[in-house]
Amino acid sequence: MNRTQLGPAQQPMAPPFSDLMKSKQNPVEKRSSLISTNLMRVLVVEDEAGVCEFLQQALEESGCEVVVCSNGPDGLHELVRQPFDVALLDIMLPGMDGLAVLKTARLQGVQTPVMLLTARNETGDKVAGLDLGADDYLAKPFRIEELVARVRALARRSRNHVLTAADLSMDTLRRTVDRSGRALYLSPTEFSVLQLLLERQGQPVSKRDILAYVWRDDATRDPNTVEVYINYLRNKLEAGGATRLIHTQRGAGYVLSSQEPDES
Numbered sequence: 001m002n003r004t005q006l007g008p009a010q011q012p013m014a015p016p017f018s019d020l021m022k023s024k025q026n027p028v029e030k031r032s033s034l035i036s037t038n039l040m041r042v043l044v045v046e047d048e049a050g051v052c053e054f055l056q057q058a059l060e061e062s063g064c065e066v067v068v069c070s071n072g073p074d075g076l077h078e079l080v081r082q083p084f085d086v087a088l089l090d091i092m093l094p095g096m097d098g099l100a101v102l103k104t105a106r107l108q109g110v111q112t113p114v115m116l117l118t119a120r121n122e123t124g125d126k127v128a129g130l131d132l133g134a135d136d137y138l139a140k141p142f143r144i145e146e147l148v149a150r151v152r153a154l155a156r157r158s159r160n161h162v163l164t165a166a167d168l169s170m171d172t173l174r175r176t177v178d179r180s181g182r183a184l185y186l187s188p189t190e191f192s193v194l195q196l197l198l199e200r201q202g203q204p205v206s207k208r209d210i211l212a213y214v215w216r217d218d219a220t221r222d223p224n225t226v227e228v229y230i231n232y233l234r235n236k237l238e239a240g241g242a243t244r245l246i247h248t249q250r251g252a253g254y255v256l257s258s259q260e261p262d263e264s
């Protein structure tokens with residue numbers, strides 16, 4: 001899967017956004033924001049290699065974790081497969097255009113806030129995009145500071161930043177977790193594992209999906225690593241005799257549920 005690299009057909013070339021690149025001299029925020037508790041996950045679907053690279057760098061410098069796709073089908077796949085705080089969708093994309101990606105993702109229940117990137121004067125596309133469930137749009141060329149500010153605003157507005165199950169609550173923007181009002185202190189890895197289980201609560205999540213989401217596509221990673229983190233999480237979640245929320249479903253993976261799943 002094309003994640004942080006650009007595809008082979010997308011060799012960097014002189015980007016047509018020379019004015020954009022100038023503002024790059026002045027990064028929006030310092031890298032130190034990475035250690036803040038506000039790491040946002042952003043999906044960028046954009047086929048122009050120069051623009052893509054520029055967006056990725058600027059977003060990472062402002063404290064976001066960025067996944068990049070250079071065509072519509074890959075973008076849709078990622079949007080459906082994993083949770084993001086915000087997705088940036090270019091409209092003109094190879095394989096499937098941004099509007100079709102948006103429409104299909106919404107039909108599949110994806111709630112991720114989406115910002116469309118449109119070429120100047122594509123007013124029709126903007127209107128269509130908003131009708132299809134886009135949350136915002138920005139016309140190219142844009143100022144990177146404006147893009148980052150809008151991404152942050154969208155993430156804040158996102159209705160899904162508080163995930164709950166029974167007496168467990170996770171705020172994905174503040175990066176906090178509590179159970180019955182008692183704060184739990186999770187490592188970043190534990191937090192990511194729990195976030196994925198909460199996003200898909202009630203459904204089994206396979207070890208492979210957890211590996212792909214938390215450790216990216218690190219094929220060298222032993223699936224048993226997942227078990228280790230599930231145990232860490234259970235210890236923290238069940239401290240003081242609280243009921244089990246993360247259940248093992250044999251052959252299927254783990255299910256986060258307030259009820260014991262049927263085990264056959």
Ligand code: CA
Nearest residue numbers: 047090092093
């Ligand atoms: Ca394009």
